[in-house]
Amino acid sequence: MNCNITTIPGDGIGPDIVREGCRVLDAIGKKFGHSFAYTEVKAGGCAIDATGDPLPKETLDACVKSDAVLLGAVGGPKWDTLPGAKRPEKALLGLRAGMKVYANLRPALMFPQLAAACPLKAEIVKDGLDILIVRELTGGIYFGDRGRNAAGDAAWDTEAYSKGEIERVVKIGFESAMKRQKKLCVVDKANILETSRLWREVAESMKGKWPQVELSYMYVDNAAMQLVRNPNQFDVIVTSNMFGDILSDEASQITGSIGMLASASLGDSGPGLYEPIHGSAPDIAGKDLANPLATILTCAMMLRFSFGLTKEADAIEKAVESVLDAGWRTGDIAGGSADRAALGDKLVGTRKMGDLVVAAI
Ligand code: IPM
Numbered sequence: 001m002n003c004n005i006t007t008i009p010g011d012g013i014g015p016d017i018v019r020e021g022c023r024v025l026d027a028i029g030k031k032f033g034h035s036f037a038y039t040e041v042k043a044g045g046c047a048i049d050a051t052g053d054p055l056p057k058e059t060l061d062a063c064v065k066s067d068a069v070l071l072g073a074v075g076g077p078k079w080d081t082l083p084g085a086k087r088p089e090k091a092l093l094g095l096r097a098g099m100k101v102y103a104n105l106r107p108a109l110m111f112p113q114l115a116a117a118c119p120l121k122a123e124i125v126k127d128g129l130d131i132l133i134v135r136e137l138t139g140g141i142y143f144g145d146r147g148r149n150a151a152g153d154a155a156w157d158t159e160a161y162s163k164g165e166i167e168r169v170v171k172i173g174f175e176s177a178m179k180r181q182k183k184l185c186v187v188d189k190a191n192i193l194e195t196s197r198l199w200r201e202v203a204e205s206m207k208g209k210w211p212q213v214e215l216s217y218m219y220v221d222n223a224a225m226q227l228v229r230n231p232n233q234f235d236v237i238v239t240s241n242m243f244g245d246i247l248s249d250e251a252s253q254i255t256g257s258i259g260m261l262a263s264a265s266l267g268d269s270g271p272g273l274y275e276p277i278h279g280s281a282p283d284i285a286g287k288d289l290a291n292p293l294a295t296i297l298t299c300a301m302m303l304r305f306s307f308g309l310t311k312e313a314d315a316i317e318k319a320v321e322s323v324l325d326a327g328w329r330t331g332d333i334a335g336g337s338a339d340r341a342a343l344g345d346k347l348v349g350t351r352k353m354g355d356l357v358v359a360a361i
């Protein structure tokens, strides 16, 4: 298979980790007989520096034309004082909307090898932790009307959803649940918000098509609490853009493995957008310290969802597992200072971690 991938290394550690992701894809290509061609483009802070625009037209054009997009991270303190519309984060929203990737799949997976890093009591996660959050990504309050009154002393942001927008992402929720534990929880604020009541109505009207899926509803405040009280009650959560943003950070933190988590953003047709969940970590950029495993696992999601290359995706995931099993760690997953000292030469940098995964493949 020949695949054209647009890469957006972006800012901070983005270039460090995207480089390792591509090396791993190349190793897969070599082993399984595929060819991956890369077109690198700019978005975020580096694009602001180069062109004044966080998402230049050429970038979006290249993304839409390719088979899949791999994004590192955008943003950093250098651009934090810019006004909203000029900030690096604007590139993310522009990419999501421009690529029409309305379903953001964020697995929160605890790696058994890293279980000690989970901040919850061991008895709560004794059976591990594997949740999938499906976040609506191109609607809701992120994209609704916003503004200020003339005096500038009042402001508004609008949450709006159409039946069609809800239906298409809830469908992804049901389909994802079918591939997992067959449990889908719609998280909302239906005791207050009219949009949430529409989410419930739409999900109810759809459930007949997936009779094996156990469908439930939960208010978002309760869901935030349940995630730390008993996270294993969840299998797949489907929710709005804003609630998904908040809950996916919470879920990723309770795995203890934020440097390990991947995500995929998908639309109906056209390329998917793949990025690690973590940010640009500007303090360690270019220092060979970043953990490339989230990006490497993101590449596995790309192979699975965009190219249907299941055994190749499995090969990446198995390689990562074996590297963890052998005790190799980057600083972020190395534990406290005592654990770190005990690691000796198993404490490695970005490059070496990439080498290890390539070798395991
Ligand atoms: C995320 C991030 C973004 C979001 C920011 C950086 C705009 O928090 O991908 O979760 O809110 O969607």
Ligand code: MG
Pocket: 245, 246, 249
């Ligand atoms: Mg977020």
